[in-house]
Each structure stands twice: as C-alpha cells, then as structure tokens.
Amino acid sequence: MTLDSANLIRYVTASFSCGEVRLKKSIAVLFCIAGLTVSIATYAAGDIDTGREKAFTCTGCHSSPGMRNAYPGYNVPKLGGQHAAYIIAALKGYKSKERSHPTMQAHASTMSEQDMADIAEYFASLGAE
Numbered sequence: 029m030t031l032d033s034a035n036l037i038r039y040v041t042a043s044f045s046c047g048e049v050r051l052k053k054s055i056a057v058l059f060c061i062a063g064l065t066v067s068i069a070t071y072a073a074g075d076i077d078t079g080r081e082k083a084f085t086c087t088g089c090h091s092s093p094g095m096r097n098a099y100p101g102y103n104v105p106k107l108g109g110q111h112a113a114y115i116i117a118a119l120k121g122y123k124s125k126e127r128s129h130p131t132m133q134a135h136a137s138t139m140s141e142q143d144m145a146d147i148a149e150y151f152a153s154l155g156a157e
C-alpha cells in the first residue's frame with residue numbers, strides 16, 4: 029500500500045469522522061508523526077557562523093537601527109530573533125515568486141537551501157542576545 033499525503037489525509041479524515049476503532053486512529057496518528065519526523069530530519073541544518081558571512085549583504089537593510097533602510101528610507105522587517113523556519117519559508121516564497129518583492133526575489137533567487145538555512149540560523153540566533 030502506498031501512502032501519499034492525499035491518501036493519508038483521506039485515511040485520517042475517514043477514520044476520525046466515521047469514529048472507527050480506536051486502534052485505526054492511533055495508527056493514522058503514528059503515520060503522521062513518522063512523516064513529520066522524516067521531514068524535520070531532511071531539513072538542511074543551518075550554521076550560524078557561515079550564516080553571518082552569507083548574511084553580510086542582508087544586514088545592510090535588515091539590521092539597521094530602527095529597522096529602516098538608510099536611503100531611501102523605508103521600513104524593513106526585523107529578522108533578528110525571528111524563527112529560522114519562518115525566515116526559510118519567507119525566502120522560499122520570494123524564490124518561487126509566491127511572495128512578491130523585487131529586491132527580495134533577486135536575493136532569494138540565487139540562494140541554495142543551505143544558504144537559506146545558514147542565514148536563517150544566524151538571524152534566529154540574534155534574538156538570544
């Protein structure tokens with residue numbers, strides 16, 4: 029039996045809505061947890077020091093005092109202390125053009141998953157100070 033995510037969702041929904049035997053529910057939940065663990069494990073691990081170097085161009089905008097770009101003056105979202113997963117999701121959004129912003133799309137378009145992970149880890153670590 030192949031369990032792709034659509035099937036899994038159908039399976040979980042079915043066993044929950046029909047109120048089938050308890051055992052089935054826990055098997056479905058187990059499959060969910062197993063899937064989650066796999067996706068976490070395959071996530072590229074970020075390195076803070078590498079990220080600091082790679083984030084050099086980013087900090088011109090994202091780490092400026094008051095989080096404003098110096099010139100021309102406009103607001104820039106704060107990245108320091110942001111969750112790594114959030115930053116990665118945002119960068120992937122720009123890269124895939126799901127999120128629109130010309131500057132950020134240009135930055136993200138050249139970034140590998142590893143670059144994103146390193147940079148995200150670096151910015152996330154800034155919040156701990």
Ligand code: HEC
Nearest residue numbers: 085086088089103104105115118119128129131132135147
């Ligand atoms: C020229 C200024 C500038 C530079 C350089 C820059 N950014 Fe941005 N960044 C912005 C602006 C402005 C936004 C808000 C765009 C929007 O509204 O989606 C943004 C948004 C983001 C977001 C989404 C934040 C959120 O809370 O939604 C992330 C993540 C991000 N930038 C990461 C980076 C990284 C990593 C780099 C370096 C590779 C970088 N940026 C370089 C200006 C810049």
